[in-house]
Amino acid sequence: MFRILPEKRDLEPNPAGQYPILGETLIFDNQYIQERISKAERLREEGINPYPANITKGMPSSEFFKHFAYVKELDADEKKDEAQTVTLTGRIKFIRIMGKAAFAKIEDSDGLVQIYYNRDDLPEGYYNNIAKKLFEVGDIVEATGYPFVTQTGELTLHCKDLKIVSKAIMPLPEKFHGLTDQEIRYRQRYLDMIMNPEVKETFVMRSKIVSLIRRFFEDHGFLEVETPMMHPIPGGANAKPFITHHNALGVDRYLRIAPELYLKRLTVGGMEAVFEINRNFRNEGMDQTHNPEFTSIEFYWAYHNYHDLMKLTEDLFDYIFAELQLPKTLTYGDMEIDFTTPFAKVPFVEALTTIGGVPADVATDREKGIAYLKENGIEVNDNLTLGYVQAELFDEFVEGKLINPTFITDYPIDISPLSRRNDENPEIAERFELFMAGKEIANGFNELNDPLDQFERFKAQADAKEATGDEEAMHMDLDFVRALGHGMTPTAGEGIGIDRLVMMLTNNHSIRDVILFPAMKPEAALEEKPKNACKKCGNTNEEELKPAKKGKGYFCIDAAACAKRAKENKK
RNA sequence: GACCCGUUAGCUCAGUCGGUAGAGCAACUCCCUUUUAAGGAGUGGGCCCUAGGUUCGAAUCCUAGACGGGUCACCA
Known part of the structure; x- marks a missing residue:
């Protein structure tokens, strides 16, 4: 569709009547675009700027329907109120021309509204030469007139004036089938939004959810902070980082995989309730639930424990559901998810047996666990510690079965390098994860605040890296250990995956459908041929x-x- | 990273046995002053994803690649 011709930039048509250039570098070489560019030029010849400035938004379509609903109730042959003058603005989505009169549907952010225009009610010659010939589907227009009701009972604007607001030179996809090509939908999200109204609804919903989460934590006395996106040491999660280079300092930096270690430094500094909503970056595979950049909220709450966090999380869900007026039971694909609080709570090892069906003796024995995994056709590294074996068992036999929101509590300590040990059972971390629809949504725990224990845990991670070649094991972060050395109040912290939460609440099954511009490979077609x-x-x-x-x-x-x-x- | 599926007009899609490109919508020229995916008549529009190969002949068969979707692996 596009070809790059850098040296040409005039807007004179060539001998064949084609307009080769628009803007500085792009050439539009198809008949539809050529036709539309020439229409824009014809508007200019008529003294009409196809891209006028200082246009104000007209009455929102929703208000038009509300405000003029009375016209439908008028007791007359022709239901209309000619005394009114109202202006609507929007993009033309349908046009039906019938000789000397035409109907069109224009769309603003609230939806579609019908306008009617004809030869006799527009200025002399304007209908035949301008409105009928040069305005088309995709253009944004400003329509002024009075409300009336058509024979089929639709409240419509009868135009006395119809102006171009912005001429579209690219044609829209077909009106009935719309745009279904996934690749174009993700690459050209604006087209997806124009053609698929439910897409816009999803992202409006996403915005509201993020806004509600922010308000919830502010209302609970939490302070929103921004910590670095470029880290000298990747930390706070087990993941492969993106690496970039800082020229001025001559050092490599890692795009953050989690904000955790910085937020806890703030807790050491005396911020007793903080949260951050922002992007994390992980250099890993992409699929329906993974995008290389994703959004999470992490929050840290001093003088509270992980039981308080679970309660706060339930309150957050109740708040979001109430504010969005969502029913407590939502459909997600072929699942029904019941969000009634309190959510179920099941200890990790108990979940292996009761939910996962793993024999009790296998669930707590490293060798038996490995054997059991192998029996079930799962490849495992023989050097795994018991906690890692249990994690494998959990991923395989439990996770997918957790449909209704469920807190899994009391995780093995060796897969929880940043959480506090339980005093009675040092093999257990005071930690939970929240699952729904078979997916992990949140992870929270009592923060480890013993600096020497933290140092040993980082070391164990480094050792695991040696032993099993785990590329995602954590790095030693001595600065963080030093921070803990100054004393951190007992604190509980949690992270919630925003993208996945939005997926659940909007019944979307690909993370790409809740991220405006999901990661894509470069598009070959835009390169020079x-x-x-x-x-x-x-x-x-x-x-x-x-x-x-x-x-x-x-x-x-x-x-x-x-x-x-x-x-x-x-x- | 592995496997499966897809890529044809601006969009949504057909394309039989390998015989040289089709429809609907959109566009263009007409008719049409209350339509609802408006209707009617006519016209134009294609690097059939790319590069090789087989063949007298390839959208179609084979090989490699690009991009997208899905499943698995990894991960949140």
Whole structure:
């Protein structure tokens, strides 16, 4: 569709009547765009700027329907209120021209509204020469007139004036089937939003959810903070980082995989309730629940424990559901998820047996666990510690079965390097994860605040890296250990995956459907193509070429000039 | 990273046995002053994802690659 022709930038049509250039570098080389550009030019010739400034938004369509609902109730042959004058603005989505009159549907952020315009009620000649000929689906217009009701009972604006607000030179996808190509939907999200109203609804919903989460924590006395996105040591999670380079300092930096260690430094500094809503970056695979950049909230609450966090999390869900007026039971694919609080709480090892069906003796024995995993066709590293074996068992046999929101509590300590040990059972971390629809949504725990224990845990992670080649094991962060050395109040902290939460609440099953611009490979089509040449005369002037009607290759548009060149070539 | 599926007009899609490109919508030229995916008549529009190969002949068969979707692995 686009080809790059950097040296050309005038807007004069070539001898074939084509407008090769728009903007500075792009050429629009298809008939629809050419047609639309020439319409924009014809508007200019008529003294109408196709891109006028200082247009104000008209009455929102929702207000139009509310405000003029009375017109429908009028007791008259023709239901209308000519005394009113109202202006609507929006993008044309449908046009139905019937000779000397036309209907169109225009869309603003609230939805569609119908307008009616005809030859006799617009200025002399305007309908035939401008409105009918030069306005088309995709254009944004401003319509002024009075409300009336059509024969089929639809409240409609009868136009006395119809102006262009912005001329679209790209055609919209087909009106009935719309846009279904996933690739275009993600790459050109704006088109997806124009053609698929539910997409806009999802992202409006996402915005509201984030806003409510923010308000909830502010109302509970939490302070929103921003910590670095570029870390000298990747920390706070087990994940592979993106690496970048800081020229001025001459050092590599890691895009953050989690804000945890910085937020806890703030707790040491005396901020007793903090939260951060922002992006994390992980250099890992992509699928329906993973995007390389994703959004989470992490919050840290001094003088509280993980039981308080679970209660706070339930309160947060209740708050979101109440504010959004969502029913407590939501459909998610073929699942029904019951969000009634309190959520179920099941200890980790108990979940292995009662939910996962793992025999009790296997659930607590490293060797038996490994054997059991192998029996079930799962590859495992023989050096795994009991906690890691249990984590494998959990992922395999439990996670997918947790449909209704469920807190899994009391995790093995060796897979919880940042959480506090339980005083009675030092093999257990005072930690929980929240699952729903078979997916992990949140992770929270009593923060480890013993600096020497923290140092040993980092060391154990480094050792695990040695032993099992775990690339995602944590790095030693001595500065963080030093911070803990100054004393951190007993604190509980939690992270919630915002993207996944939005998926659950909007019944979307791909993370790409809740991220406005999901990660995509570069698009080949936008790169410069090799020069095309006419098959007969070898002409490489792009604007004089057209593709062959059948088969491959290009030919000159101007056949006479082509023949002349071919002759000269023979000499 | 592995496997499966897809890529044809601006969009949504057909394309039979390998015989040289089709529909609907959109566009263009007409008709039409209350339509609802408006309707009617006509016209134009294709590097069939790319590069090789087989063949007299490839959208179609084979190989490699690009991009997208899905499943698995990894992860949140």
